Structures are given as structure tokens and as C-alpha cells.
Amino acid sequence: MAADNSTVVASPAVPGAWAWLGQAVLYALFATVIGVFSQWPTYQHLQPGVALIKLSLVHTGKLVGDCRQRSAEELAALPPNMRAASSCPRERSPVIVELDIDGVSAVRAEAAPSGLSRDGASAIYARLPVDAGDRLIAVRMKDDVRSDGFDYRIERHVSLQPAQVLVIDFDAEAGGITLR
Amino acid sequence: MLQPLANNYALKVWRSIEQSLDRIGGPDLNPLRQLGALAILAFTLLVVSGIWLYAVLDTSATGAYQSIESLSSSRWSVGGLMRSTHRYAADAIVVITALHLLRELLHGRWRHFRRFSWLTGCVLLPLMAASAIGGFWLNWDQLGQFSAVATAELLDAWPLLAQPLARNFLANSAVSDRLFSLFVFVHLGVALLSLLGLWLHLQRISRPVVLPRRAVILAVLGTLVVLSLLLPITSQGPADLAQVPTELSFDWILLGVHPLMYATSAGFTWSLVLGVGAVLLLLPFLRSGRSALTRPPIAVVDPANCNGCARCFADCPYAAVTMTAHPDGRPESMLAQVDSDLCASCGICAGACPSSTPFRSTRELVSGIDMPQLPVSALRDELAQSLTGSRSAKPIVLFACREGAAIAGMVSTDVVGMPLLCSGQLAPSFVDFALRDGAAGVLVASCRDGGCEFRLGARWTLERLTSKREPHLRTRVSRDRVQLVFADKGEEAVLHAALDAMRSRIGATAADAASMTC
Numbered sequence: 001m002a003a004d005n006s007t008v009v010a011s012p013a014v015p016g017a018w019a020w021l022g023q024a025v026l027y028a029l030f031a032t033v034i035g036v037f038s039q040w041p042t043y044q045h046l047q048p049g050v051a052l053i054k055l056s057l058v059h060t061g062k063l064v065g066d067c068r069q070r071s072a073e074e075l076a077a078l079p080p081n082m083r084a085a086s087s088c089p090r091e092r093s094p095v096i097v098e099l100d101i102d103g104v105s106a107v108r109a110e111a112a113p114s115g116l117s118r119d120g121a122s123a124i125y126a127r128l129p130v131d132a133g134d135r136l137i138a139v140r141m142k143d144d145v146r147s148d149g150f151d152y153r154i155e156r157h158v159s160l161q162p163a164q165v166l167v168i169d170f171d172a173e174a175g176g177i178t179l180r
Numbered sequence: 181m182l183q184p185l186a187n188n189y190a191l192k193v194w195r196s197i198e199q200s201l202d203r204i205g206g207p208d209l210n211p212l213r214q215l216g217a218l219a220i221l222a223f224t225l226l227v228v229s230g231i232w233l234y235a236v237l238d239t240s241a242t243g244a245y246q247s248i249e250s251l252s253s254s255r256w257s258v259g260g261l262m263r264s265t266h267r268y269a270a271d272a273i274v275v276i277t278a279l280h281l282l283r284e285l286l287h288g289r290w291r292h293f294r295r296f297s298w299l300t301g302c303v304l305l306p307l308m309a310a311s312a313i314g315g316f317w318l319n320w321d322q323l324g325q326f327s328a329v330a331t332a333e334l335l336d337a338w339p340l341l342a343q344p345l346a347r348n349f350l351a352n353s354a355v356s357d358r359l360f361s362l363f364v365f366v367h368l369g370v371a372l373l374s375l376l377g378l379w380l381h382l383q384r385i386s387r388p389v390v391l392p393r394r395a396v397i398l399a400v401l402g403t404l405v406v407l408s409l410l411l412p413i414t415s416q417g418p419a420d421l422a423q424v425p426t427e428l429s430f431d432w433i434l435l436g437v438h439p440l441m442y443a444t445s446a447g448f449t450w451s452l453v454l455g456v457g458a459v460l461l462l463l464p465f466l467r468s469g470r471s472a473l474t475r476p477p478i479a480v481v482d483p484a485n486c487n488g489c490a491r492c493f494a495d496c497p498y499a500a501v502t503m504t505a506h507p508d509g510r511p512e513s514m515l516a517q518v519d520s521d522l523c524a525s526c527g528i529c530a531g532a533c534p535s536s537t538p539f540r541s542t543r544e545l546v547s548g549i550d551m552p553q554l555p556v557s558a559l560r561d562e563l564a565q566s567l568t569g570s571r572s573a574k575p576i577v578l579f580a581c582r583e584g585a586a587i588a589g590m591v592s593t594d595v596v597g598m599p600l601l602c603s604g605q606l607a608p609s610f611v612d613f614a615l616r617d618g619a620a621g622v623l624v625a626s627c628r629d630g631g632c633e634f635r636l637g638a639r640w641t642l643e644r645l646t647s648k649r650e651p652h653l654r655t656r657v658s659r660d661r662v663q664l665v666f667a668d669k670g671e672e673a674v675l676h677a678a679l680d681a682m683r684s685r686i687g688a689t690a691a692d693a694a695s696m697t698c
Contacts, residue, residue: 008645008653009664015205022204026211027403034271034433035411043430043439045326052424056350058343114342125336125344163424167350180351 046129051160053099053128053137055107057170057177060121061093062144093145095122099168100138101130132162139168139177152176191286195670202628207666211400213630214392215280221391221400222273223378229266230371232259237318239364241355245418248319255412264408270312271433272404277308287633292475293384293498293524295464300381302460307374312434314366323428323435325349325419328363330438337446352421384522386499387636477552478523481516483507485535486548488514491650492529495604497635498522501529501549516549526634527551527605531644534651537609538563554601563610566596567618574620576682579606581626583633585667585675594620595679603627604637608644608653611662620686621661625675628666638666660685 015023046052067088075083092113099107107126114120122143135158140150152170154177160166169178201210211218236259238247251259281301284290290298316327332345348354382388391397416429430439441449479492483506493501493516500522506513516529529549530536536547538560545557567575572594580587581603591597596619600606603626611622624645629638643649645664653662665678 008659008662009642015209019203019205023209023399026201026204027399030211030272030275031403031407034268034275035407037433038267038271038413038431039411039429041430041432043428043432044426045428045442046424046426048426050426054346054350056344056347058347114339120342123343125333125346127333163426165422165424169350 049132049162050129051132051164053130053166055099055126055168058121058123059095059170061095063089064091064093064145065089090117090119092119093143096142097124098140102136132160134159194286207628207630208393209395215276217389217392219273219276222269225269229262232262233266240357241360244320249415252414260412261408264413265404267413268404268407274433290463293522296384298464304377307370307377311367311370317363318367320419321415322417322425326425327435334441334446337450349421476525478520478525479518479529479549480552481549482546483515485546486515491532492516492549495528495532495640498524524634527601528637531605531607536607538613570596576621577614577619579624584625584627585672602634602637603641608651612654612657621682623682624664626666627668631668
């Protein structure tokens with residue numbers, strides 16, 4: 001005879017009207033949380049009337065020392081495949097950049113050369129929100145520890161529109177520091 | 181330090197919310213009891229809608245925006261619906277996963293046999309975040325532009341690359357199709373890694389529940405579809421790197437890290453994210469009290485009494501039991517073997533063992549697999565002594581899970597309390613034994629399904645007592661005198677009510693019997 005199990009565990013109650021209503025409220029709440037926070041409140045990334053200057057450049061500084069010619073004795077001591085006539089230091093100069101906006105210093109950054117031997121490029125990245133309008137931008141860059149003063153300069157009046165991005169970069173082929 | 185979390189006020193609040201939701205539709209329809217399965221459902225939705233979207237996506241920097249925008253031409257278009265559902269499913273998986281994490285955290289489920297699941301779950305979090313954020317870039321609109329630039333600036337806080345990633349977004353001409361291929365890899369590749377992580381996350385548990393109940397599936401699907409129709413996701417204008425997106429309709433659930441970075445700094449954001457991540461990852465290894473360090477004894481196999489039936493292997497919730505060749509050397513003779521790292525010390529295996537019956541006439545009752553801290557022999561002896569020593573001639577025996585509703589206040593002259601490691605530790609023959617040894621009725625108290633500390637205890641108890649699973653309750657046992665009640669910790673009132681109901685039923689039965697005798 002099969003056992004009657006109906007009394008061992010109480011049958012689950014059939015959901016009534018209030019239960020269905022409760023379920024509806026529960027999922028409506030879930031939808032509300034997702035629906036609201038997936039779109040609201042609006043995020044104001046940049047205030048109205050503000051533009052953005054991005055100072056971003058990647059540049060390999062000059063060698064920290066001069067190359068020198070190897071003597072005949074030195075060359076002879078080297079393996080044949082390594083007998084380069086000149087010997088140059090690997091380390092590069094750090095790159096120093098200064099940015100003035102309307103004559104006021106806004107950024108002064110010094111970037112060390114990358115790499116374990118400090119023989120790679122230096123990279124600088126900075127973002128500066130500024131009020132839109134006419135601005136005097138002055139940028140100076142130094143990439144040689146052996147030189148005095150800055151090796152590259154640019155000074156220009158720009159008219160910045162709200163939300164406009166002005167990129168300050170370095171392009172050797174274009175003659176140095178660029179504003180675009 | 182964090183040990184008190186397990187019993188603190190926050191856990192009580194959580195339980196009261198969970199039990200409140202039980203009242204509107206029952207535990208089966210309670211989404212808080214199936215959060216892991218709900219997260220997998222949301223992931224499945226993401227995969228299905230994602231495949232649709234990828235089929236129509238133009239994976240080029242110049243064509244992506246238009247290809248996605250064309251989907252949203254109509255609120256009622258299938259493409260638009262897929263797009264919105266994809267986004268809302270991503271939002272849902274974050275909310276559900278956060279609740280899942282919170283629930284496990286409050287219950288203190290991160291150490292010992294749960295360590296692997298906890299750690300793999302923690303690793304899934306950054307993968308999920310990376311894939312979700314990368315998805316915004318594929319629709320190369322202003323929100324995608326903002327997110328891509330913000331992510332690059334966040335990553336640039338680590339001086340790992342020769343040049344800043346943000347330089348890829350200085351001008352429109354810098355965003356090439358090749359870079360767009362990287363976007364696709366981040367979104368899809370990391371999602372595939374998440375799938376692998378999910379598989380690992382479920383490895384240390386047997387019979388994982390990968391989908392919620394059908395009614396819950398339909399409710400979630402319906403909710404997301406209705407939300408997609410009422411509030412469709414739209415693009416926010418094509419990306420233009422010459423301009424900064426200023427005011428954005430923003431997904432705070434998925435992209436909240438970006439405003440945090442701009443409100444503080446990349447360093448602070450990384451410190452916060454890595455700090456929280458480190459705490460979560462280190463939790464299983466932190467010394468947080470004596471009880472955390474002392475593991476309860478694990479199940480022990482007695483080869484002389486193990487017949488290799490593999491019921492313990494089938495019932496173990498954490499795949500801690502495997503079957504190996506029996507040392508008796510007989511061909512096809514198997515022996516259970518317990519992995520100490522995986523054993524949860526729940527005793528479900530002992531409840532499944534056919535040799536755990538108290539009716540055995542051996543001089544010393546030894547089960548094939550048993551718990552040293554509460555062996556079946558001790559359970560039988562305690563039950564027999566309690567029935568003999570009871571001041572009531574016909575007491576009610578209350579077998580109760582220690583992790584469920586507390587029974588301390590219910591044991592009285594007519595109630596014999598028998599605490600168990602888990603309701604699944606109870607071999608049904610003990611019910612028969614109690615009734616034959618003088619009990620008027622037997623009440624078995626188990627945690628609710630979905631609330632069981634050891635996952636499957638409630639389910640196996642129900643199936644065993646209703647003869648749907650071996651070992652089952654014998655047919656000769658009067659079902660009128662046996663009751664199974666589900667009551668989690670904090671639901672003592674439910675247990676009280678069940679006890680009163682059983683008293684009434686037994687009293688009525690006794691009165692009927694007396695009147696028939698007269």
C-alpha cells in the first residue's frame with residue numbers, strides 16, 4: 001500500500017490576491033531601482049561654460065651624456081660583433097613641461113624616462129578644466145639635462161568654446177609643441 | 181573582527197526581510213532565496229540578447245554608432261527590445277550579485293569548505309565589472325566615449341605602459357578599427373572568462389541550482405521586458421573626441437566608478453576598489469575568533485559497515501564524498517571516501533546511509549558513514565533515554581536542525597527535543613523508531629529550502645519523508661503522527677504553531693480512539 005504523504009508536510013498555501021499584489025509590488029520595486037539608477041540622476045561631467053585642456057605628450061628626451069669614440073685598444077678588447085666605433089650612454093633626460101594659462105602657472109610636470117635603463121620615452125598626461133573664452137596658452141618643454149632653459153616653447157591665443165577639448169601635444173615633425 | 185557579523189543586527193534585519201517576502205507567495209517565489217540562480221538567469225539573458233546585438237553590430241569605429249542606433253528606431257522593434265533588455269539585464273546582474281554577496285557575507289559563508297566558492301565568486305566581480313563597462317564602448321556614443329576615456333585615465337594611474345592609454349582618445353582619428361577590436365575583446369572576451377569563472381564557482385557544490393523557479397523566471401523576464409518597453413535605452417549622440425560630453429543620462433549601477441574617480445582621484449578609487457577586494461579575498465584566511473579556526477569533525481567512513489551503495493555520494497551537497505574500491509578486495513565492491521577539505525560536517529551523508537537505522541540489532545550501532553560529534557548510536561541512545569525518562573507517557577519527539585528555528589523554549593514535559601546537525605542527518609527510520617518506542621508523534625523541523633545552511637538538507641528530508649528518495653519512511657508509519665515543518669532561525673513561532681497543531685491532532689486522534697473503545 002502506498003503511503004499517504006499528504007499529512008507529513010503541509011501543502012503550500014495557494015497565493016491569494018494579496019500575495020499576487022505583493023509580488024507585483026516587489027517586481028515593480030526591482031524595476032524601479034534598475035530603471036531609475038540606470039539613467040538617473042543625470043551626471044554633469046563638465047560644468048556649463050567650461051572647456052577642457054588635455055596636456056598629453058610622449059617624448060624621448062636627449063641622451064644624458066655625449067657619445068665618445070672608442071680607442072683602438074678598446075675596440076680590440078671587444079668581441080668582433082660588438083665593435084661599434086662610438087659608445088653612447090643609454091639613459092635619457094627627463095622631460096619637463098610647464099603650462100601657463102593667461103600668465104598663471106597651471107602645470108609643471110617632470111616625467112622620468114621609462115624603462116629599467118631609463119632609456120625610453122617620457123610621458124605626461126594632465127587634464128585641466130578651464131573657463132571657456134579667450135585664453136593665452138604658453139607651453140615650455142625641456143628635454144635635455146645638458147641645456148640651459150627650455151628647448152621648446154609655444155605661446156598662443158586660443159578661443160575655447162564650452163565643452164571643447166584643446167590637446168597640447170608634441171610632434172617633432174610638426175616642429176615641436178602643438179595645440180589642436 | 182568580522183566573526184560577529186554572522187550573528188549581528190544586520191543578519192537579523194536581512195532575515196526579517198527574507199521572511200517577510202516568504203509571506204507574499206511562499207519561499208519558492210522568494211527571489212532572495214535564489215539569488216545565485218537569478219544571477220545566472222540574468223547572465224543567460226545577457227548572452228541571448230548579446231548574440232542578437234553582436235549580429236547587427238558594425239564593429240568599426242565609424243559604423244558602430246549607426247548600427248546600434250538603427251535598432252532603436254522604434255520602441256516596439258525587436259532590436260530595440262533586445263538592446264534595452266541587454267542593458268537592464270546587466271544592471272540586474274549587478275544588483276542581484278551585490279545582494280548575493282551581502283547574503284553570504286552576513287551568514288559568514290566564506291571559510292573552510294566554502295573558501296573555494298567564495299574566492300572564485302570574488303574573482304568574478306572584477307570580470308563582471310570590466311565586461312559591463314566595456315559594453316558601453318561598443319556603442320560609440322557620448323556615454324561610451326566618456327566611459328572609454330574615464331577607464332583609460334583610471335588605468336593610467338598605474339605606470340605600466342610606455343604611454344598613457346588616454347592618448348588613444350585625444351582625437352577622433354586616433355580611434356581606429358583596430359582599437360575597436362580591442363573594445364570587442366574586452367566586452368566579449370572578459371564575458372567568456374566570466375563564464376569560465378562561473379563554472380569554477382559552481383565546482384565545489386553538487387546539484388547547483390542554476391535557474392530559479394519557473395514562476396520567478398517569468399516574473400524577472402516580464403519585469404525586464406516591460407521596463408525595456410516603458411523606458412527604452414537610447415544613444416546619447418555620436419562620440420566626438422573634440423568635445424567633452426557634459427551632461428549624461430547615466431547608468432550609476434554599471435558606471436558608478438567613473439564619477440567616483442572624477443570626484444576624488446584615480447589613486448583613491450583604486451585604493452577603495454583594491455581595499456574592498458583585498459578584504460573580501462582575505463576573509464577566508466583571517467583569524468576571526470576561535471570558532472572560525474576550529475572546524476567541526478568531518479564525516480568518518482567505517483569500511484566494515486559501508487556497503488558501497490553510494491547514497492551518501494548522491495546526497496552530499498558539497499561533493500565531498502567519492503566512491504573508491506573497497507579494501508575488502510571483492511570485485512565491484514565500493515567504499516565511500518570523504519574529502520576533508522570539502523566536508524561541511526552536516527551529517528546528510530549519515531542520514532542517507534542505510535546502516536544508520538536504529539533498529540539494527542548489532543551490539544554497537546556503527547553506521548557506514550557517520551559524524552563523530554553526533555553519531556547515530558548516540559542519537560539512538562539519547563532518543564531512547566529521553567522517551568523512557570519523559571514525564572509524559574506519550575511525548576512528541578521534535579527532531580530539529582540546529583541551524584534552524586531554536587527549540588530551546590519548546591522542550592517541555594510532553595516534548596522531547598532532539599537537535600541535529602542538519603535535518604538531513606535524520607534517517608527516516610528514526611521517526612519509525614521514536615513512534616514504536618512510545619512517542620505520540622514526531623515533528624521534524626527543517627530550515628526552508630533556499631535557507632538551508634547546507635543547501636540540500638531540507639530538500640532531502642522532504643523527499644525521504646514523502647518516500648520520494650532513499651532511505652524513505654516506511655509505509656507502516658502512520659502519516660497522521662508525523663509532521664515536517666520548515667522554519668528558519670527567527671521563525672520559532674512557525675515551529676510553535678506546528679507543535680500546537682500536532683498536539684491537537686494527536687489529542688483528537690486519541691479521543692477518537694477512546695470513544696471507539698467505549
